[in-house]
Amino acid sequence: MPKEFIPDFSKSLTKDFYLQSPEIVARALIGTILVRQVEDNETIAARIVETEAYLANGDLASHSAPGLTMRNAAMFEAGGIIYIYFIYGMHYCMNVVTEPEGIGSAVLLRAAEPLMGIDLMMKNRNSKNINTLCKGPGNLAKAFGFVKEDNFTSLQSSKLYIQKSYTNIHTVTAPCKRIGISKSEDLLLRFLADGSPFITRK
């Protein structure tokens, strides 16, 4: 960890950023910091080290592929909100919605490096291993305390935002195959912070 992280809402990513294509956003999010304020003024923050893009077109693995449904509605909103879904009967996953309204794309946050509120993350995860607190989309969402009620939440409020990175401690790897999908497997839409010990796997 290079230096202490200081949350600063004025450095949060703007609406325009989220209106870009999911591939651009997924790559650019590596190294940025997800910040969430919880009730008693405690702050949870973690540096994003792994993302996957889910496209509006030609991507059968995307939840948006079958068109608008009850579940994926958040993906069809304008970029800059989050899409939370429940999977395998027990896990939530957290996505950043991208592109303008009606398109249907998002970026799945798969792993992050805990920076602040680590005690709270440990409590949420019921684990003391800092290396795995936010490793994997289900774990990341759990560490941050995301639940289905957080679906559609804006990323442009002081309660929840993504802050620009202030150092480039990692380079972003060339895109590779996404994890855990059975359709459109060959699309290279997964981005990693090179050499980070917090990513799910090489």
Next chain:
DNA sequence: TACTAGATTATCT
């Protein structure tokens, strides 16, 4: 280190 099974339920066909 590598693979496998089991947990468990909202959502869509």
Next chain:
DNA sequence: GATAATCTAGTAT
């Protein structure tokens, strides 16, 4: 009624 953008613990190698 089948499936799923997962995780963990267990057993095998």
